[in-house]
Amino acid sequence: MGEDELAEIRRRKMAEMQQQAAVQQQEIDRQQQYDAQMQMALMQILEPEARERLNTIKLTKPDFARAVEQQLVMLAQSGRIKAKITDEQLKVILQQVTPAKREFNIRRKG
Secondary structure, eight states: OOHHHHHHHHHHHHHHHHHHHHHHHHHHHHHHHHHHHHHHHHHHHBOHHHHHHHHHHHHHOHHHHHHHHHHHHHHHHTTOOOSOBOHHHHHHHHHHHSOOOOOOOOOOOO
């Protein structure tokens, strides 16, 4: 391989890496914009105490909290939520969507 070929390979590799970085940055920007829109919608449909509770849940169970947030926003967009959701109402909603816990009993034979 000559130096010209190596330079061409390096140039192509660099262009490919720059393109990948640009795509990743676009995805990050899109995700940030989506998160900002979600937070604005939640501010409109949740009372401050309920929003605080949801943020606390997000610290321990981020996937569960995100699913609840998406459901609440979808309900609001479809017009099924008429007034702001209070903390007590959010507790009821969370109890309804929380999966049932399984109990495991381990017994030793011996």
